[in-house]
Amino acid sequence: MKILLTGATGFLGYRTLEKLITLDWVKTVIANGTKLLDYRGIENTKVIYKLGRLENSVFVDELVNGVDMIIHAASFSSPWGKAAEFNSSNIITQQNILSSAKKYGVQKIIYISSPSVYFDGTHRLNIKETDPLPLKFVNHYARTKREAEILLEQSNIPFVILRPRALIGRGDSIIMPRLIRAQHEGKLRVIGNGKNKVDLTAVENVVEAIILSCLVKNEGLNQCYNITNDEPVILWEQIKYVLNALETPLVDKSISYRTAHLIARFLETKSVLTNYKEPPLTCYSVGTLGLSFTLDITKAKQLLGYRPTINTQQAIDEFLNWYKSNAKL
Numbered sequence: 001m002k003i004l005l006t007g008a009t010g011f012l013g014y015r016t017l018e019k020l021i022t023l024d025w026v027k028t029v030i031a032n033g034t035k036l037l038d039y040r041g042i043e044n045t046k047v048i049y050k051l052g053r054l055e056n057s058v059f060v061d062e063l064v065n066g067v068d069m070i071i072h073a074a075s076f077s078s079p080w081g082k083a084a085e086f087n088s089s090n091i092i093t094q095q096n097i098l099s100s101a102k103k104y105g106v107q108k109i110i111y112i113s114s115p116s117v118y119f120d121g122t123h124r125l126n127i128k129e130t131d132p133l134p135l136k137f138v139n140h141y142a143r144t145k146r147e148a149e150i151l152l153e154q155s156n157i158p159f160v161i162l163r164p165r166a167l168i169g170r171g172d173s174i175i176m177p178r179l180i181r182a183q184h185e186g187k188l189r190v191i192g193n194g195k196n197k198v199d200l201t202a203v204e205n206v207v208e209a210i211i212l213s214c215l216v217k218n219e220g221l222n223q224c225y226n227i228t229n230d231e232p233v234i235l236w237e238q239i240k241y242v243l244n245a246l247e248t249p250l251v252d253k254s255i256s257y258r259t260a261h262l263i264a265r266f267l268e269t270k271s272v273l274t275n276y277k278e279p280p281l282t283c284y285s286v287g288t289l290g291l292s293f294t295l296d297i298t299k300a301k302q303l304l305g306y307r308p309t310i311n312t313q314q315a316i317d318e319f320l321n322w323y324k325s326n327a328k329l
Contacts, residue, residue: 001026004032004071010033011171015171085140112210121283138287164206189260200315205229205310216303227300
């Protein structure tokens with residue numbers, strides 16, 4: 001089987017590529033990204049790197065021609081940015097991929113979406129895929145991810161949509177590193193009472209869900225799945241564990257959720273009225289750090305056969321071991 005993997009140079013894409021080349025049924029992987037970092041490059045006879053932007057429909061046509069399946073993990077993922085950036089990176093690219101997939105008869109598309117589509121500014125526990133979505137999404141990222149889901153659902157191409165929550169593990173350059181930088185800059189504060197429960201997900205478990213999605217048939221197709229470690233944790237306990245392991249313990253300073261949210265709203269408004277630079281605090285980041293947010297993965301267990309194999313502690317330790325050697329990357 002010949003697979004196109006978009007986002008292959010990112011955190012999840014790189015880890016997915018590592019797994020794909022070990023599978024006998026995978027003969028070739030077209031690995032797409034925009035920039036290939038040295039530590040994320042893989043030399044293997046199965047891998048063909050084709051770097052370029054998916055907003056270019058001619059380039060996408062070249063990528064898709066001859067592939068059997070697409071794993072679409074590329075997106076513009078940020079808590080802040082202009083609508084046009086997200087529309088271009090998350091919607092136009094989806095339209096291009098779907099157009100080429102129809103043209104060349106792609107058998108299946110695995111789309112990596114986001115549970116940010118559920119976020120409504122309140123504590124939410126055990127969210128199911130069938131639960132109502134907010135009338136207004138928290139940011140352009142969540143909005144465009146949902147719009148891209150809808151485009152895929154309406155395409156008549158067999159699909160699987162995955163909504164993995166808060167990826168952690170070796171190679172994470174986003175979640176934990178952001179918190180570590182904030183701590184080093186003296187900006188990190190516990191938001192709320194520090195007792196909020198969240199799901200974190202080992203990247204290796206998400207990769208397993210992707211492989212299961214490639215293989216799933218019948219009732220498991222044309223579905224959307226939540227993916228987590230299935231073991232909600234107290235977020236600030238995990239953050240403190242990481243910082244202690246890096247010998248930068250978090251000073252017990254906190255700010256109420258309400259105050260943090262008001263500050264974030266002010267900073268977002270100021271950004272919109274000035275240079276649109278990402279503010280130090282956004283409403284979404286306040287929510288992710290101060291609210292409880294967990295997902296129900298019963299559907300993934302039943303229809304995909306998904307079972308987390310790496311627990312949260314293992315994933316965090318994997319990250320720490322990697323980060324201590326690669327913090328300057």
